[in-house]
Amino acid sequence: MPQSRVLLAAIALYLSFVAVSRAGDAPLIFGLLLVGPHNDKGYSQAQYEGGRYVEAKLPGSRMIYLDQVNPTDRPGLTIPQAVDDMAAKGARLVIAGSEDMRDGLLEAAGRHPEMTFLHVSGDDVLTGKAPKNLGNLFAKIEYGKMMAGFAAAMTTKTGKIGYLGPLVNDETRRVANAAYLGARYAWEHVRGKKPGELTFKVSWIGFWFSIPGVTADPNQVAGSLFDQGIDVIISGLDAPEALTVAGSRREAGADVYSLPYVYKPACQLAPEACLGVPYFNWGPPFLIIARQVAAGTYQPAFAWLPPDFADMNDADKSPVGFLPGPALSAKNRKDLDTFSAALGSGAVDLYAGPLDYQDGTVFVPAGRSATEKEQWYCPQLLSGMQGQSAAK
Numbered sequence: 483m484p485q486s487r488v489l490l491a492a493i494a495l496y497l498s499f500v501a502v503s504r505a506g507d508a509p510l511i512f513g514l515l516l517v518g519p520h521n522d523k524g525y526s527q528a529q530y531e532g533g534r535y536v537e538a539k540l541p542g543s544r545m546i547y548l549d550q551v552n553p554t555d556r557p558g559l560t561i562p563q564a565v566d567d568m569a570a571k572g573a574r575l576v577i578a579g580s581e582d583m584r585d586g587l588l589e590a591a592g593r594h595p596e597m598t599f600l601h602v603s604g605d606d607v608l609t610g611k612a613p614k615n616l617g618n619l620f621a622k623i624e625y626g627k628m629m630a631g632f633a634a635a636m637t638t639k640t641g642k643i644g645y646l647g648p649l650v651n652d653e654t655r656r657v658a659n660a661a662y663l664g665a666r667y668a669w670e671h672v673r674g675k676k677p678g679e680l681t682f683k684v685s686w687i688g689f690w691f692s693i694p695g696v697t698a699d700p701n702q703v704a705g706s707l708f709d710q711g712i713d714v715i716i717s718g719l720d721a722p723e724a725l726t727v728a729g730s731r732r733e734a735g736a737d738v739y740s741l742p743y744v745y746k747p748a749c750q751l752a753p754e755a756c757l758g759v760p761y762f763n764w765g766p767p768f769l770i771i772a773r774q775v776a777a778g779t780y781q782p783a784f785a786w787l788p789p790d791f792a793d794m795n796d797a798d799k800s801p802v803g804f805l806p807g808p809a810l811s812a813k814n815r816k817d818l819d820t821f822s823a824a825l826g827s828g829a830v831d832l833y834a835g836p837l838d839y840q841d842g843t844v845f846v847p848a849g850r851s852a853t854e855k856e857q858w859y860c861p862q863l864l865s866g867m868q869g870q871s872a873a874k
Contacts, residue, residue, distance in 0.1 A: 509542030515547070516580075524719065641680055644714070704728070791826025
């Protein structure tokens, strides 16, 4: 699909957040496939609560869900099998929450042309591989991650920031890069520090969340980062271990902090260590699409939705939020507000070139900004970041 059409599709869906119509309300059974536990205080719980939002806002709707849909927790289960079960229970819409579900969802969509499928984080509409009954949805969490990086760089006393990453793919590199760009901007343009004095180290655990015996232990990885003199860790995991480790370290007297990811109330786990949380707000976009499916008007598209910068924490409008944490100082919060406003107005464009990848190849040349497609497909971490750009 040409980029202009991609942008138009995203804009059309985004504009509908401003005034969500009650038209098309009708009974709808919809299925939700979650990669992790529905109560993980992270990515899967955010989607689960997005589904509950739909139930509350769309009369007669009912969600059926299956969580921990991954080969370790449910060995032998396939996405088509899960969809067959949901179809038998009357589901007309199935929302799959993880990039890893791509192949199985494509197969299921082919087997059930009477149903509508939504792949969260997928891009098969963009690449032209999607059947007519499958759409893609994601939110530009990159802006929230830029704000997380900014808060981290404004807070660090050692000049050393850690990033606790999940598995390695385009999405996870993309959001890690966004956090680094936000940190670098704060470090250089607000604090007036030299670029070479900032350390930004990425460590991957191998999956979206901890699986004993399969992934690295995120508690141990976070602890190791703190042991290396890093005093702020930004998490890219679907679960809150980085924050809980930071909270334990603070209780023991260490001056360390963290920023959890994807789940709005996450700071409650260790408020004294929490600088803030970038999070997804899936309720509004899920509701828009559920209403359209119920009314028979949904047109599958690739929608990558920006925040509502007028109020990123508006629960009924913005698909991306950033909630400042109790540990963020009043001064740094004020500077963060200024930075957020500049991102929203376009006064600050962190994707403006020149930007290079780790190996020195050009990401964005001087004189222009990265296109959405260049941002979406992200083969490496950026120059200036430490850590692996690919899985070992």
